[in-house]
Amino acid sequence: MRLESSVLALGLIHVAWSTPADPLSLPKQARNDSNDGLAYSPPVYPSPWMDPNAQGWEEAYIKARDFVSQLTLLEKVNITTGVGWMGERCVGNVGGVPRLGLRGLCMQDGPLGIRFSDYNSAFPGAITAGATFSKHLLRDRGFNMGSEHRDKGIDVMLGPALGPLGRMPLGGRDWEGFGVDPYMLGQMTGAVVEGIQNAGVVACAKHYIANEQEHFRQSGEATGYGFDIAESLSANIDDKTMHEVYNWPFVDAVHAGVGSVMCSYQQINNSYGCQNSATLNGLLKGELGFQGFVMSDWQAQHTGAASAVAGLDMTMPGDTSFNTGVSYWGSNLTLAVLNGTVPEYRLDDMAMRIMASYFKVGRTVETQPEINFSSWTRQTFGYLHPASEENWQQVNFQVDVRGNHAHHIRETAAKGTVLLKNNYDALPLKKPKFVAVVGDDAGPNIAGPNGCSDRGCLQGVNAMGWGSGTSEFPYLITPDSALQQQAIQDGTRYESVLSNYEWDKAKALVSQPDATAIVFVAADSGEGYLNVDGNMGDRKNMTLWKNGNDLIKNVSSVNPNTIVVMHTVGPVEVTEWYDNPNVTAILWAGLPGQEAGNSITDILYGKHSPGRSPFSWGPNRESYGVDVLYKPNNGKGAPQQDFTEGAFIDYRHFDKVAPNKGDEGAPIYEYGFGLSWSAFEYTDLVITPRSPQPYQPTVGQTIAAPSFGNYSDDLNEYTFPDDIRRIDQFIYPYLDTAESGEAASGDRNYGSTAEEFLPAGATDGSPQPLKAASGANGGNRQLWDVMYEVQATITNTGAAMSDEVPQLYVSLGGEGEPVRVLRGFDRIERIAPGQSVQFISQITRRDLSNWDTVSQNWVITDAPKQVWVGSSSRNLPLVGNLQ
Ligand SMILES: *[C@@H]1O[C@H](CO)[C@@H](O)[C@H](O)[C@H]1NC(C)=O
Ligand SMILES: *[C@@H]1O[C@H](CO)[C@@H](O)[C@H](O)[C@H]1NC(C)=O
Ligand SMILES: *[C@@H]1O[C@H](CO)[C@@H](O)[C@H](O)[C@H]1NC(C)=O
Ligand SMILES: *[C@@H]1O[C@H](CO)[C@@H](O)[C@H](O)[C@H]1NC(C)=O
Ligand SMILES: *[C@@H]1O[C@H](CO)[C@@H](O)[C@H](O)[C@H]1NC(C)=O
Ligand SMILES: *[C@@H]1O[C@H](CO)[C@@H](O)[C@H](O)[C@H]1NC(C)=O
Ligand SMILES: *[C@@H]1O[C@H](CO)[C@@H](O)[C@H](O)[C@H]1NC(C)=O
Numbered sequence: 001m002r003l004e005s006s007v008l009a010l011g012l013i014h015v016a017w018s019t020p021a022d023p024l025s026l027p028k029q030a031r032n033d034s035n036d037g038l039a040y041s042p043p044v045y046p047s048p049w050m051d052p053n054a055q056g057w058e059e060a061y062i063k064a065r066d067f068v069s070q071l072t073l074l075e076k077v078n079i080t081t082g083v084g085w086m087g088e089r090c091v092g093n094v095g096g097v098p099r100l101g102l103r104g105l106c107m108q109d110g111p112l113g114i115r116f117s118d119y120n121s122a123f124p125g126a127i128t129a130g131a132t133f134s135k136h137l138l139r140d141r142g143f144n145m146g147s148e149h150r151d152k153g154i155d156v157m158l159g160p161a162l163g164p165l166g167r168m169p170l171g172g173r174d175w176e177g178f179g180v181d182p183y184m185l186g187q188m189t190g191a192v193v194e195g196i197q198n199a200g201v202v203a204c205a206k207h208y209i210a211n212e213q214e215h216f217r218q219s220g221e222a223t224g225y226g227f228d229i230a231e232s233l234s235a236n237i238d239d240k241t242m243h244e245v246y247n248w249p250f251v252d253a254v255h256a257g258v259g260s261v262m263c264s265y266q267q268i269n270n271s272y273g274c275q276n277s278a279t280l281n282g283l284l285k286g287e288l289g290f291q292g293f294v295m296s297d298w299q300a301q302h303t304g305a306a307s308a309v310a311g312l313d314m315t316m317p318g319d320t321s322f323n324t325g326v327s328y329w330g331s332n333l334t335l336a337v338l339n340g341t342v343p344e345y346r347l348d349d350m351a352m353r354i355m356a357s358y359f360k361v362g363r364t365v366e367t368q369p370e371i372n373f374s375s376w377t378r379q380t381f382g383y384l385h386p387a388s389e390e391n392w393q394q395v396n397f398q399v400d401v402r403g404n405h406a407h408h409i410r411e412t413a414a415k416g417t418v419l420l421k422n423n424y425d426a427l428p429l430k431k432p433k434f435v436a437v438v439g440d441d442a443g444p445n446i447a448g449p450n451g452c453s454d455r456g457c458l459q460g461v462n463a464m465g466w467g468s469g470t471s472e473f474p475y476l477i478t479p480d481s482a483l484q485q486q487a488i489q490d491g492t493r494y495e496s497v498l499s500n501y502e503w504d505k506a507k508a509l510v511s512q513p514d515a516t517a518i519v520f521v522a523a524d525s526g527e528g529y530l531n532v533d534g535n536m537g538d539r540k541n542m543t544l545w546k547n548g549n550d551l552i553k554n555v556s557s558v559n560p561n562t563i564v565v566m567h568t569v570g571p572v573e574v575t576e577w578y579d580n581p582n583v584t585a586i587l588w589a590g591l592p593g594q595e596a597g598n599s600i601t602d603i604l605y606g607k608h609s610p611g612r613s614p615f616s617w618g619p620n621r622e623s624y625g626v627d628v629l630y631k632p633n634n635g636k637g638a639p640q641q642d643f644t645e646g647a648f649i650d651y652r653h654f655d656k657v658a659p660n661k662g663d664e665g666a667p668i669y670e671y672g673f674g675l676s677w678s679a680f681e682y683t684d685l686v687i688t689p690r691s692p693q694p695y696q697p698t699v700g701q702t703i704a705a706p707s708f709g710n711y712s713d714d715l716n717e718y719t720f721p722d723d724i725r726r727i728d729q730f731i732y733p734y735l736d737t738a739e740s741g742e743a744a745s746g747d748r749n750y751g752s753t754a755e756e757f758l759p760a761g762a763t764d765g766s767p768q769p770l771k772a773a774s775g776a777n778g779g780n781r782q783l784w785d786v787m788y789e790v791q792a793t794i795t796n797t798g799a800a801m802s803d804e805v806p807q808l809y810v811s812l813g814g815e816g817e818p819v820r821v822l823r824g825f826d827r828i829e830r831i832a833p834g835q836s837v838q839f840i841s842q843i844t845r846r847d848l849s850n851w852d853t854v855s856q857n858w859v860i861t862d863a864p865k866q867v868w869v870g871s872s873s874r875n876l877p878l879v880g881n882l883q
């Protein structure tokens with residue numbers, strides 16, 4: 001499972017430990033390049049240390065303090081540094097503390113289930129889970145996934161994904177998140193993080209931050225595709241947009257107590273995500289008060305000391321690039337602390353953050369379970385250290401961790417299927433006479449459900465995208481098999497043509513009398529290291545794959561009851577056929593996971609209610625106003641991606657440029673849209689103001705940086721111990737020689753002091769002023785004060801029982817603000833015909849605030865503000881003013 005496209009050169013371009021005479025080796029923030037014309041990220045130092053009184057972390061802090069105080073310098077370094085790619089059984093492993101009984105922590109992908117394993121579940125892609133708009137299903141998802149990770153011995157689950165947010169509809173990994181609205185994404189993230197951590201596993205919110213596309217995220221990967229660039233893409237975002245859009249969901253992750261955050265590959269304002277002090281020190285740790293640890297994405301670290309003082313706490317997978325056997329940290333970090341380059345308190349803080357997160361989720365050193373699988377083999381025996389092919393032993397115990405999660409998976413994917421069109425009561429199906437299914441997407445991959453590595457192909461039903469955010473299917477129910485089962489039960493005649501390229505046969509089938517034709521089509525995307533049919537992660541177009549449009553047009557030209565089911569990673573162009581009267585129903589079934597066939601059958605036959613679209617369906621890719629950057633635009637330098645549209649993505653953009661149906665570029669189906677099985681009336685909007693205390697900026701200072709334990713400066717204590725057999729390529733904390741720092745570090749010059757090559761303030765451990773907007777659980781706690789309670793009555797005026805998803809939007813008002821933004825939603829289940837229910841939603845101070853770049857704080861502007869309640873971002877029958 002080596003990723004061939006990965007880089008060789010990363011470590012050579014950004015040498016962490018080179019001499020101060022070479023300015024190019026310095027992190028961008030240490031030089032002042034604000035006059036080179038490119039976006040610039042200001043230095044923010046020192047890196048904030050943990051707050052012993054942070055709410056929810058007090059107990060974890062005490063346990064971590066007690067543990068870390070016992071550690072030697074080498075042991076602290078050990079738990080911050082990965083042992084190298086394929087060094088042990090998990091996709092990421094740090095060193096352990098054998099002396100105290102702690103094995104190295106195990107980090108494993110990912111956001112829809114365990115990757116590289118067996119007897120695990122394959123959950124729906126996050127985009128489908130998001131489409132349920134159900135927080136309780138998301139909490140269950142987190143708990144179920146967390147349990148599976150826990151039972152394999154995994155300590156940190158590498159999910160959820162909330163970056164990409166979904167700025168561009170063709171972004172390759174958009175489907176790994178719950179939807180494109182920051183508020184909705186934040187709410188879902190909070191629920192899933194709680195669930196994961198309640199199961200006793202540390203969650204990891206990723207990728208921090210602005211990791212919106214796959215192209216150019218790593219210069220090495222791009223070079224592999226023939227692009228001649230030396231630096232990764234820079235996402236250039238202004239401070240206001242950063243706060244109001246991209247950072248927003250991370251606030252909810254921190255508020256929910258997330259234990260870890262993964263920094264991203266690409267740069268932000270021309271400073272790499274894993275050494276950007278403005279985002280890591282400033283925003284995440286300083287303003288949001290994040291108490292957990294920051295780990296690098298795999299090979300996203302580019303410097304040693306610079307990344308340490310910029311806020312990175314753990315390097316993954318530990319080697320500079322895969323299988324080099326050397327590290328920016330490990331022995332380099334040991335030396336850097338010994339030399340006073342990286343302050344001792346910073347290393348102590350890294351160790352504290354890692355251990356506090358570990359203890360926070362209820363783990364203890366005494367009860368740490370064994371890892372009982374290996375990422376690198378499905379067999380029982382394998383190498384414990386696959387990179388060096390050492391220690392052949394039992395590595396996989398084939399432990400079945402699936403529990404009864406199939407039920408949850410089936411329900412989520414059904415409730416996350418969106419009914420976009422339903423004419424003449426085409427759905428739900430009621431014992432139809434004859435069902436004729438057409439399309440490759442209804443059937444199996446003949447190479448098996450896991451036939452393509454990391455799901456890097458589109459064969460058969462598209463039940464997940466591709467990349468590291470996938471898992472192996474334990475089985476995959478195809479639509480064809482589930483629909484056939486249902487047909488047999490109902491006495492329905494059933495036939496299928498499981499190909500997009502057998503038109504003569506398909507035509508002969510669907511043109512028969514009484515045929516209910518169901519056409520299955522798909523579009524796929526994934527992570528950038530795999531190129532599937534010319535899609536380098538990001539999609540290259542917004543059309544259906546495999547002539548899907550033609551297939552739908554062909555079927556609907558001869559069949560008057562054509563039902564379209566789309567398994568796609570995001571929006572596709574539907575303009576050529578969506579309003580054809582023969583297309584009686586359209587379903588977006590997203591990425592349903594292992595129960596794909598059962599879930600779609602449950603919806604087609606009305607056993608569950610459908611969900612709502614977590615993104616807009618623009619008429620074409622141009623209509624979104626922003627697109628993936630497919631060609632480098634800065635010579636060999638970092639491609640520059642300017643987020644000039646600010647907050648205007650997805651519905652905020654469409655509401656601005658095409659507010660009315662029929663306007664050119666207006667969405668065909670808007671954000672939040674989806675039909676139910678009934679009709680609902682919205683009445684009686686009641687807005688009740690609450691009177692919280694006036695907002696006070698946070699004041700005061702942090703404590704001085706604490707240190708935990710001592711270390712000796714005798715280099716002899718740090719050399720490789722005689723009683724350990726050295727494993728090839730394995731990353732250790734030890735020095736090669738005690739002769740001198742210089743010799744120990746290879747041929748690097750350590751004759752410098754920190755001041756000479758780290759940015760000003762980087763090593764300062766004195767008490768630091770608190771930021772006005774800061775607080776220990778996502779920011780100033782008054783941001784969660786309730787300002788208004790909004791209530792509305794929803795009545796089922798139709799004839800069927802159905803779920804409804806009421807949505808609340810507000811306008812913040814003023815120049816340059818979106819028409820409205822989502823600030824509340826709920827999924828109210830099983831409302832009977834004639835029944836009325838109450839939708840109640842609280843609007844917090846945070847919900848009504850804008851980011852003020854001058855005061856660097858949240859403010860509620862004087863602009864008039866309104867609230868809307870309805871069933872989608874464009875169907876909002878209730879409106880009122882907020883005083
Ligand atoms: C960088 O340069 C700009 C303009 O020359 C200046 O305003 C800013 O304060 C400098 N920043 C640092 C960190 O030196
Ligand atoms: C990026 O640059 C913009 C424009 O100067 C600035 O508003 C923003 O705060 C910067 N963000 C970071 C993380 O450096
Ligand atoms: C560092 O971790 C490795 C791997 O777990 C272990 O073999 C080694 O003993 C650890 N070193 C120290 C100093 O604890
Ligand atoms: C995994 O299975 C092995 C062997 O049965 C067991 O020793 C270990 O404790 C299990 N791990 C977990 C997390 O249950
Ligand atoms: C220390 O880091 C440098 C890269 O900056 C690398 O060349 C060297 O091999 C590293 N040392 C070890 C022991 O990993
Ligand atoms: C869009 O990309 C897909 C997948 O690579 C391909 O099957 C399809 O033909 C492309 N569509 C167009 C219009 O080029
Ligand atoms: C659509 O029908 C035309 C003939 O009318 C045929 O040539 C073409 O291959 C069909 N395409 C698909 C995808 O069914």
Ligand SMILES: *[C@@H]1O[C@H](CO)[C@@H](O)[C@H](O)[C@H]1NC(C)=O
Pocket residue numbers: 556557558559560580581582
């Ligand atoms: C709808 O289907 C009928 C066959 O039942 C066909 O004659 C007609 O042309 C189709 N209409 C459209 C708009 O495709």
Ligand SMILES: *[C@@H]1O[C@H](CO)[C@@H](O)[C@H](O)[C@H]1NC(C)=O
Pocket residue numbers: 069070709710
């Ligand atoms: C640190 O050093 C002091 C003084 O040498 C000693 O009293 C103390 O026990 C040491 N603490 C640890 C954890 O080694």
Ligand SMILES: *[C@@H]1O[C@H](CO)[C@@H](O)[C@H](O)[C@H]1NC(C)=O
Pocket residue numbers: 335338339713715740741742749750751752
């Ligand atoms: C690095 O630190 C060690 C331990 O303090 C010291 O012996 C060595 O001389 C230092 N290296 C340089 C080049 O200063």
